[in-house]
Amino acid sequence: MELRVLEIAQNAELDRKPMYGFALASALSGDGGKSLTGHGTLYKALARMADVGLLETEWEDPEIAVTERRPRRRHYRISSKGVAALHASHPAPATAPHPIATLRPVQP
């Protein structure tokens, strides 16, 4: 789940969209929000990821929440450590320096 969270957080960062708990749960479900991740499971994972520095968290400006008449959101952003971890888990497709030399000869 951590990798999916990092991917979603990175995409949100690229799209300049704020990422918060429910938005993450919806994105994680991948089925239009029919089976969202359990509260405990989601927030325990997010807390753990924030603790180890994969995510950065920040509470939304209370003024925005008051204006939109809803509770404050806690925003999650992928950190540089998170980006590195994500790249490490998805290594770029290898462009072999000597592809021909590594090919085995085809047996007739």
Add this chain to the structure above:
Amino acid sequence: MIALYDIPTSRTMSAVLRWVDFYTSFVPANVAQERCQELLSDIYEQLADGQQRELSQGAIDPAIASRALRGLPADLIWSRKHQRKGKKMNTSPATPQPSNAPVTIRLSSLVWVALAILALFGVATSITEFVEYGGNRFGYVPWPGAGNINTTVVQIVCSAVLLIPATFISVKRLIHHNARQA
């Protein structure tokens, strides 16, 4: 607790928020407050999303309850972890105090609640066996002792023996926590 803005509350939502209040009552206040606010925001967003998609309250409530139930074990683990962290911060390991007190097993309040629920389940199933099936559920014995009236008696006695202290301790600790928070 913060009022739920423009979205009407439901019994399910109140129950989920009460559960959040309960398991966060064991952790340091600042951690508890953040968790409560985050969950409140999440539930609000789910309600707002459901209403935007024109789902009925009957569809939204079970979805919220399902998320709370599926996350229940993780909630307990999280609470226990922060409870321990809080205790470590409050006690100095450099100055252990010698004690002549007898060695007792101190279980977490959440463990007592879990035991009370388990015992209640045991009592309920054994009563069901007595009332509906007369101690022999399916008329056959799937494994030695199963469905036997003696097994049911043992089950109800053991469950009752566990239920009484577990309920007593859970309620006592809940009152204690509430008094401390007030």
